[in-house]
């Protein structure tokens with residue numbers, strides 16, 4: 001009986017900068033529909049790891065596979081075309097375009113349609129853009145210029161833009177950075193709901209431990225480039241090694257002050 005490969009399989013991923021071992025032999029897997037958080041203190045290697053998954057950085061060794069297909073060494077655009085979407089720490093939208101047009105541009109890009117950005121974009125994929133905006137609760141904002149949006153709304157728009165690619169895997173680098181606490185929980189609740197409905201796997205890094213422990217199905221913990229723990233939120237919270245690296249930050253205790261601490 002053949003076993004289908006996981007959505008994302010990471011094997012022995014390694015990257016050094018001169019004498020700095022940023023990521024050392026990291027391996028993990030992610031299933032469709034699963035929400036996996038990647039946490040660790042500052043300098044743990046989270047961003048380096050992320051950038052190797054989306055093709056922005058080349059590993060020294062190791063493999064990344066999407067549904068069994070090698071993505072290692074491919075360019076970001078090729079990896080995106082294979083079904084890996086991403087959202088950014090700093091929102092990447094066109095301020096002078098409307099909210100709907102921003103999603104249309106992403107849809108056009110996905111469909112590889114040729115167009116004149118300022119000429120015909122408003123007529124292309126209008127309905128699909130509207131549907132995606134409804135999905136993230138932004139239907140009422142469709143005709144507003146993006147530059148007028150509040151930060152939390154921009155993040156929801158960014159989610160709609162990432163979904164325009166119909167991704168199998170969504171990489172979210174600190175998706176709630178800069179948001180108010182209530183907005184953070186709301187954005188991740190929405191992301192988790194959409195991921196479950198559409199069977200999208202989500203890998204995210206996050207500084208807010210409330211968001212991590214509330215929304216992740218599973219957590220992996222990096223420290224100095226090495227994966228030191230992996231498990232359910234309860235398992236990771238109770239892991240003595242994890243507690244030791246976060247000691248003093250009050251991160252892992254129910255009801256403790258967790259705001260603003262480093263992921």
Ligand SMILES: Nc1ncnc2c1ncn2[C@@H]1O[C@H](COP(=O)(O)OP(=O)(O)OP(=O)(O)O)[C@@H](O)[C@H]1O
Pocket residue numbers: 017020021022040041042043044045046047048049262263
């Ligand atoms: N381009 C680079 N050149 C040299 N060293 C780098 C480079 N990028 C990262 N590093 C080093 O690699 C290690 C891991 O960095 P990385 O940014 O991946 O950690 P991180 O967990 O994302 O940290 P943070 O939470 O602060 O963003 C750090 O010691 C960092 O200084």
